[in-house]
Amino acid sequence: MINKFPENMSVDTVFDKYCNTVYRLAYARVGNKFDAEDILQTVFLKLCKANVCFNDEEHLKAWLLKVTINCSKNLLKSAFTKLCEPLNDTITAPTHEVSEVYLQVAKLPLKYRTVVHLHYFEGYSCSEIAQITASNEATVKTRLKRARERLQTTLKGEI
Amino acid sequence: MFEEKYRTDNQSIVPDEQAKRYIKAKIIQNSQPKRINFNAIIAIALSLVLALGVTLIAKKPVPINQYVGESTLMENLTYDTIYNSINKYMQKQSYDSFIDIMDDGFAYLIGGLARDEAATGTAEPSAGQDNGTVNLKGESSTTNNQVQGVDEADLVKNDGRYIYSIKDGFLVVTDSNNGNPKLVTKKSLTTGGETVTGLYVNGNRLAVIIESYRFSGSYAPNVKIAVLDITDKENIKVIKEINQNGYYNSSRMIGDTVYLLSNHYVRDNIDRDKAETYVPCVDNAAIRETDICVIEDFESPSYLVVSSVDMEKGEIIDNTAILGGAQNVYCNNENLFYTFTKNEKSEAGGKVEYKNETTIVKLSLKNGIIKTEATGKVMGMPLNQFSMDEYQNNLRIVTTVDITTHSKSSSFVSSADSTTKNALYVLDKDLKQIGQIEDLAKGERVYSVRFSGEVGYFVTFKQVDPLFTVDLKDPADPKILSELKIPGFSEYLHPYGEGRLFGFGKSATEQGAVTGLKISMFDVSNPADVSELHLSSVPADWSEASETHKAIMVDAKKNIIAFIATDDVAKTRLFVYGYSEGNGFFKKAEAKLTNDSFYYGARLLWINDYFYVVTKDSIVTFSLDTFEKLNTIEF
Numbered sequence: 001m002i003n004k005f006p007e008n009m010s011v012d013t014v015f016d017k018y019c020n021t022v023y024r025l026a027y028a029r030v031g032n033k034f035d036a037e038d039i040l041q042t043v044f045l046k047l048c049k050a051n052v053c054f055n056d057e058e059h060l061k062a063w064l065l066k067v068t069i070n071c072s073k074n075l076l077k078s079a080f081t082k083l084c085e086p087l088n089d090t091i092t093a094p095t096h097e098v099s100e101v102y103l104q105v106a107k108l109p110l111k112y113r114t115v116v117h118l119h120y121f122e123g124y125s126c127s128e129i130a131q132i133t134a135s136n137e138a139t140v141k142t143r144l145k146r147a148r149e150r151l152q153t154t155l156k157g158e159i
Numbered sequence: 160m161f162e163e164k165y166r167t168d169n170q171s172i173v174p175d176e177q178a179k180r181y182i183k184a185k186i187i188q189n190s191q192p193k194r195i196n197f198n199a200i201i202a203i204a205l206s207l208v209l210a211l212g213v214t215l216i217a218k219k220p221v222p223i224n225q226y227v228g229e230s231t232l233m234e235n236l237t238y239d240t241i242y243n244s245i246n247k248y249m250q251k252q253s254y255d256s257f258i259d260i261m262d263d264g265f266a267y268l269i270g271g272l273a274r275d276e277a278a279t280g281t282a283e284p285s286a287g288q289d290n291g292t293v294n295l296k297g298e299s300s301t302t303n304n305q306v307q308g309v310d311e312a313d314l315v316k317n318d319g320r321y322i323y324s325i326k327d328g329f330l331v332v333t334d335s336n337n338g339n340p341k342l343v344t345k346k347s348l349t350t351g352g353e354t355v356t357g358l359y360v361n362g363n364r365l366a367v368i369i370e371s372y373r374f375s376g377s378y379a380p381n382v383k384i385a386v387l388d389i390t391d392k393e394n395i396k397v398i399k400e401i402n403q404n405g406y407y408n409s410s411r412m413i414g415d416t417v418y419l420l421s422n423h424y425v426r427d428n429i430d431r432d433k434a435e436t437y438v439p440c441v442d443n444a445a446i447r448e449t450d451i452c453v454i455e456d457f458e459s460p461s462y463l464v465v466s467s468v469d470m471e472k473g474e475i476i477d478n479t480a481i482l483g484g485a486q487n488v489y490c491n492n493e494n495l496f497y498t499f500t501k502n503e504k505s506e507a508g509g510k511v512e513y514k515n516e517t518t519i520v521k522l523s524l525k526n527g528i529i530k531t532e533a534t535g536k537v538m539g540m541p542l543n544q545f546s547m548d549e550y551q552n553n554l555r556i557v558t559t560v561d562i563t564t565h566s567k568s569s570s571f572v573s574s575a576d577s578t579t580k581n582a583l584y585v586l587d588k589d590l591k592q593i594g595q596i597e598d599l600a601k602g603e604r605v606y607s608v609r610f611s612g613e614v615g616y617f618v619t620f621k622q623v624d625p626l627f628t629v630d631l632k633d634p635a636d637p638k639i640l641s642e643l644k645i646p647g648f649s650e651y652l653h654p655y656g657e658g659r660l661f662g663f664g665k666s667a668t669e670q671g672a673v674t675g676l677k678i679s680m681f682d683v684s685n686p687a688d689v690s691e692l693h694l695s696s697v698p699a700d701w702s703e704a705s706e707t708h709k710a711i712m713v714d715a716k717k718n719i720i721a722f723i724a725t726d727d728v729a730k731t732r733l734f735v736y737g738y739s740e741g742n743g744f745f746k747k748a749e750a751k752l753t754n755d756s757f758y759y760g761a762r763l764l765w766i767n768d769y770f771y772v773v774t775k776d777s778i779v780t781f782s783l784d785t786f787e788k789l790n791t792i793e794f
Contacts, residue, residue: 011186011187011190012183012186012187015182015183015186016183019174019179019182019183020172020173020174023172023173023174024169024172024173027172028169033174033175036174037174037175037178037182040174040178040182041182041185041186044182044186045185045186045189047186048186048189048190049189097171098168098171098172099164099167099168101161101164101165101168102164102165102168102169105165116165117169120161120162120165120166121165121166121169151161155161
């Protein structure tokens, strides 16, 4: 069997290396640990089944982030999620300890917080984000700009 | 500044270690095509389906293969053949990751689920049997058992005068004292890491079921039954303790014999020379090879262990272990049936199809001697113990069949590929299928089942609640007599006097959105034309009675329907209803207990003219006649 992963990698090393990356993006998008864990599992199962050969690690990482976005999109779009009350982390498990900055980002609309996460945390450029989120580079730029504007009003002086 | 903080915040956002290990194990299993555990995939797929929850959309029925294979029972084994079976299995599967998950408490979950399910479904097959046992001391209610004469363990028991309950590992004995309860004694029964799951009382003996999940180097689940002499209430003595090294599944008491059932998972470090590494132990001794059976195509290397214990002497009468796993347990006075469900994969015309099948195992129980009698297989999965009933040597079982199909090329399953249907099977004394009704209520699931002699009732639900009535007079040809559709569903059914069936459940809108609790009374006097005579919505949203039949009291003779329920502002109340033919349900009481807190594990009982609400911290008494609140005692 051909190893679809970049050299010296296997599914468990990929998981160890990228599970936090996937989880963080999922968490930034869905905002609770239960859905984020679900997405984490789905993304890596898709990786196992995927019929792709990765050129390098960058390719693999971008693929994982793209699939994470799609999986969380499916979840957020589903009728079930729309009809149900969101799960509240704090009821059953201690939530992750974060500062005001994270909380304010979490309050941004989904499309804004996705680009904020990819840009400020993952360090992707606008053109790379455009590829990952399957949108136009100009759109990404606008979103990032608007997100910054909103954060400037809520987080005075931080940005 | 922003960037830095956002980065720091994100550093702390990581999945739980436990979730990580669990997901990793799943992924590793899935990345090895030759060792795929199809069960795990389907479990994930189904859980995803549930998570995505697109079950609201109607699905196309999928043609399925009706053939269900037989399962063979291997008996008269030696330790060597048992070892070989397990070893063969382990070579086949990547078992390590499975057991890793077990250690992370997954097994506890499974054990817990099976146990909860077992607990979920009991009540008597005919009306007003709760008031069965008449004690020398007085008339009193018993646990809401499924089958008359077969007692089920519960957190609270009474013997007509004394009330036995559990508070944080202590046994609490209270003298009911005609509505003015007095604490007699408190006795510690547990050490660290142990919890008490159930009690049985029988004359001057009390049996206590204690579970522990101790971690001592390796993971060592244990369940023990302690037999206590309660002749002198002030000085209760432990006579004997019997240990099984597994997860508690269920138990029953028939006459003076208690049957204790546990699930034992074989670990991966098995050793041919040490039987205890692949055979379950009772009191630290491996079960004899002659007492072990193997179901040939077992799905997981786990045993069901059954021990019968004489209550008077506190001694083991017999032990049996069956390799193959166990979930739901139904037990009547002669036989015990248990089930385990697995997913079967089949491939046809470029399509891969998974559907669940249930293996049923029949054990006979005669004066404590346990004998494996037969095994059989049906499609689908039973809901709980009420899904099964034996009548005139035939077993009837109602199941929900989950079917998932997808094309071979895309192995990822979307919710649109899954559907359900429901079925009823009749099996003869050797568990050979003799009659069936299949393909019922496609896209829905069974929510409750009750059999009453020649008639069976079951409720399925997606948007509206059809109550099916089945004629089982001719076991080879069961017939649907009627199908009543009403909004909402019943989660528990209980015959209520002549021609009436009581249902406890949830109300729902026409679109299927659940709105709150409801109680219904069905007219079943003409099985061909069942109707809902009366219904009443309960001003509350959640009750433990939805989860276990032991939390509800349904007593047609006394005309009492009682349960505790909590509303959305966390206000907990005791609700007592009566029923009259003319006016339907009427409220006898809606009472606040000691405080507004959530009473998980609270039980209701009556002794002579008084009604008692027993929680782990208190007993509140009411007059059985007027339901006036009388006394409260807190421990």
